[in-house]
Amino acid sequence: DMDALPILEANEVSYTSVNPGVMHACGHDSHTAILLAVAKILTEMPDRPAGELRFLFQPCEETNDAEGKSGAQRMIDDGALEGVDRVIALHVDSDLPTGRLFTPSGYMTAxxxxxxxxxxxxxxxxxxxxxxxxxxxxxxxxxxxxxxxxxxxxxxxxxxxxxxxxxxxxxxxxxxxxxxxxxxxxxxxxxxxxxxxxxxxxxxxxxxxxxxxxxxxxxxxxxGCPSTYNDPLVTELIRSTAVDLFGESALIERERSLGGEDFSYMTREAPGAMFLLGAKKDAVKRAHHNPLFDIDESAMPVGAAMLAEVATRLLVSAAPKR
Missing domain, CATH: 3.30.70.360 (Alpha-Beta Plaits)
Incomplete structure (x- = not known):
């Protein structure tokens, strides 16, 4: 997702929003940057497994359009998921320790x-x-x-x-x-x-x-949006990838959320899973949708590595067996 929110930013940093009353208060700018990095990593990988990868940059996650549809629904309507066998997404979390991942099997959001x-x-x-x-x-x-x-x-x-x-x-x-x-x-x-x-x-x-x-x-x-259901097999792939790349401590357990997420529409088109990426910056309360929202950007390479490796492993698993 890529959209911002109608909030006046209170942070005083070099990357403070230049549009008064509008800021990235949910981390969608970091999601966009992470996925661009993943695209660069995979397109430049000399021995990338055969298969098609599709990078989805989605507008309008935070709200619905005049017809009551979210960005995920519009992308599905426009054919963005036609032929897609698996879908993977991440979302930064400003309250989880940086670099730690949370991805439960089963229901992820409500x-x-x-x-x-x-x-x-x-x-x-x-x-x-x-x-x-x-x-x-x-x-x-x-x-x-x-x-x-x-x-x-x-x-x-x-x-x-x-x-x-x-x-x-x-x-x-x-x-x-x-x-x-x-x-x-x-x-x-x-x-x-x-x-x-x-x-x-x-x-x-x-x-x-x-x-x-x-x-x-x-x-x-x-x-509104339906619940996001993390496919058990895809979730296990994400969890094992996290352990292989960053060790057992990379995974964190917590209560699931009753928040909403329109990635759920995509998981109803193809089996998939979402994981939360810890990006807690400091001791300041920087809740999502808050004027002080901010993240620890050192989490972004972790997110890019995770998505790139999970995508690669999915390509390998989908390749015809000889």
């Missing part, structure tokens, strides 16, 4: 779905709540029901998150006004597709509490 709901009541004077249907009261009951989904409606062995991110009701100066509507929005995260569908059903069920109390609701669910 399904990402957002929901937008309107609770419909009936406005009234604040002194006469009995003459209306208070959507704020309904909203409170709905929030309780939503928070109970994970605890009581989802298999405890399956990771899932229901987070409410926004709640809005009433207007400034309307202390004695019961409004007609209240709104809320949030995000749903899961790994497997069955849990993904179950969450959406349960959100609608939770909102139906408003109907039981005399109101109504409207719900829109916007489906």
């Amino acid at each position: 399904n990402v779905d957002n929901f937008f709901a309107t609770i419909i009541g009936q406005g009234a004077h604040g002194a006469h709540p009995d003459q209306g249907i208070d959507p704020i009261y309904l909203l409170g009951q709905v929030i309780n029901a939503l928070q109970g989904i994970r605890a009581r409606r989802i298999d405890p062995s399956r990771p899932a998150v229901v987070t409410i991110g926004t709640v809005r009701a009433g207007l400034a100066g309307g202390e004695n006004v019961i409004p007609n509507e209240a709104t809320l929005s949030g995000t749903l995260r899961s790994y497997d597709d069955e849990t993904r569908e179950k969450l959406i059903v349960e959100v609608e069920r939770a909102l139906s509490v408003s109907k039981a109390l005399g109101g109504d609701f409207k719900l829109e669910v916007v489906r």
Whole structure:
């Protein structure tokens, strides 16, 4: 991926963004540089195994276009993965030790779905709540029901998150006004597709509490990227390559993320895997999507070496046996 973010950079370094309000706050510039290095390494390799390698420089990972599609989806639509047998990706991580790698077999990132709901009541004077249907009261009951989904409606062995991110009701100066509507929005995260569908059903069920109390609701669910699934065989190849190149200590174990990643669309076109590349610069908190985001650039040669060697080994494994 190559895209930047609408963030004003707070770093004072020689490579600070020259575009005010726009910065590379997720490491995509380093991804681009790493892949260019991989292309140079492999195209100049005199004894490179036979086979085709395709280097994918993807726009629009951070958001979707006007038609709701991400950069990965657009590249697939344009045929970028036609004939591709395996896909590999890396992502720098500013919180992992430099040069260390994390790549679990199985789910790597989560399904990402957002929901937008309107609770419909009936406005009234604040002194006469009995003459209306208070959507704020309904909203409170709905929030309780939503928070109970994970605890009581989802298999405890399956990771899932229901987070409410926004709640809005009433207007400034309307202390004695019961409004007609209240709104809320949030995000749903899961790994497997069955849990993904179950969450959406349960959100609608939770909102139906408003109907039981005399109101109504409207719900829109916007489906985002699916979960990234690391193919076990490809993952093992990445892990063994890391050990061969950098030793056993190169691999690190940690909890998987419920964040999203549109590389997932590519892993649904061909078996593949993603690994995180540690690039922690210093003791400063340089979280992704933060104005102080930065990486230790000494991680970049590690990433280039990994991608080049994994690609080479994949070519060797795909070569016809004599």
